[in-house]
Amino acid sequence: MTAExxxxxxxxxxxxxxxxxxxxxxxxxLIKDVEVVLTALIGNSKISVDELFSLKKGAVVSLxxxxxxxxSLFIKDKLIAKGTIVAVxxxxxxxxxxxx
Amino acid sequence: xxxRVAKHMNFCLLPLSQHHKDMLKEKxxxxxxxxxxxxxxxNDQDRVxxxxxxxxxxxxxxxxxxxxxxxxxxxxDKGSYSVGIAHDDSxxxxxxNQMTGCQETDxxxxxxxxxxxxxxxxxxxxxxLVNTELSFVDDKSITLQSMQSVSxxxxxxxxxxxxxxxxxxxxxxLLPNQVIKAxxxxxxxxxxxxxxxxxxxxxxxxxxxxxxxxxxTINLQDLRTLQVGDVLTTHKKSHEQIKMRVANTLxxxxxxxxxxxxxxxxxxxx
Numbered sequence: 001m002t003a004e005x006x007x008x009x010x011x012x013x014x015x016x017x018x019x020x021x022x023x024x025x026x027x028x029x030l031i032k033d034v035e036v037v038l039t040a041l042i043g044n045s046k047i048s049v050d051e052l053f054s055l056k057k058g059a060v061v062s063l064x065x066x067x068x069x070x071x072s073l074f075i076k077d078k079l080i081a082k083g084t085i086v087a088v089x090x091x092x093x094x095x096x097x098x099x100x
Numbered sequence: 101x102x103x104r105v106a107k108h109m110n111f112c113l114l115p116l117s118q119h120h121k122d123m124l125k126e127k128x129x130x131x132x133x134x135x136x137x138x139x140x141x142x143n144d145q146d147r148v149x150x151x152x153x154x155x156x157x158x159x160x161x162x163x164x165x166x167x168x169x170x171x172x173x174x175x176x177d178k179g180s181y182s183v184g185i186a187h188d189d190s191x192x193x194x195x196x197n198q199m200t201g202c203q204e205t206d207x208x209x210x211x212x213x214x215x216x217x218x219x220x221x222x223x224x225x226x227x228x229l230v231n232t233e234l235s236f237v238d239d240k241s242i243t244l245q246s247m248q249s250v251s252x253x254x255x256x257x258x259x260x261x262x263x264x265x266x267x268x269x270x271x272x273x274l275l276p277n278q279v280i281k282a283x284x285x286x287x288x289x290x291x292x293x294x295x296x297x298x299x300x301x302x303x304x305x306x307x308x309x310x311x312x313x314x315x316x317t318i319n320l321q322d323l324r325t326l327q328v329g330d331v332l333t334t335h336k337k338s339h340e341q342i343k344m345r346v347a348n349t350l351x352x353x354x355x356x357x358x359x360x361x362x363x364x365x366x367x368x369x370x
Binding site: 041046055058081 | 304306311318328330359365
């Protein structure tokens, strides 16, 4: 199949003063189902490279967070809430204790 | 970069006497840093020329590489030559940076990263030297057509010198001779020791590790109305939810159990 191909020249677009109603209504329902991923920081630690490479099954690492300390919930690097770790059937869940 | 045989120099062939070879070997295998000072006669300082020593192993070109800053002086009227070896940071840095573009590694012992530099330098030198006619002051000449020629040349001569011009700088290269092998042996041994030291230092370095519950999701509607008492979770099993990050790098496929150790949260590798 052959088709005639020709070059196009794009027209210059001049900004006009915006008027009339919005093209897209501010309708949150359009994006309400968009999912975002959260991360709950349980705790940090520091170990040496030697210790890291000698970690084996059964090894225990203490974290820098107390048992009663809440976990922080992040969207990317932004802290959005705090909570406590709970069990939900076979999974861990985070029960919100504070919204930032 | 231009590689040119230094045929206009007063010396091209390395005419080391057996006595000098033995002395050089002995000194190189001992402490060649301190030896430099004592071995260069003061009254010959005006004849000192800096050259670069490079060793290419005959059988396995590219495997061996070593270098030193050499002060070469001749007493032609007495019919003898000698060579001294030292290392000089600025000279080394200049040559390596300009000719290879390599990042400087650890030269504290006057050594180089053999694999890094050999790959670069052998490409540069050999490609430039192939089909280059080398002329020596004693009217001998040879054309390097292959690396095998280098070996043959090496078998017949103690060594030879070429001038390497890069930008406005000249360096002089002395290619294989048996004496330099001794230096390389020393260098490789010291290099190995350095590596050992470095590995030890890295092993002690403290690095951050982080443990998260990852994979929690929430839609924007729920996020908008998020309130105290809400519970977020996933469909994953608990041991799949906890993730370890080493210096921000996710280490997947490690099963981790959450627990406690005295009053602190703790994790156990399952």
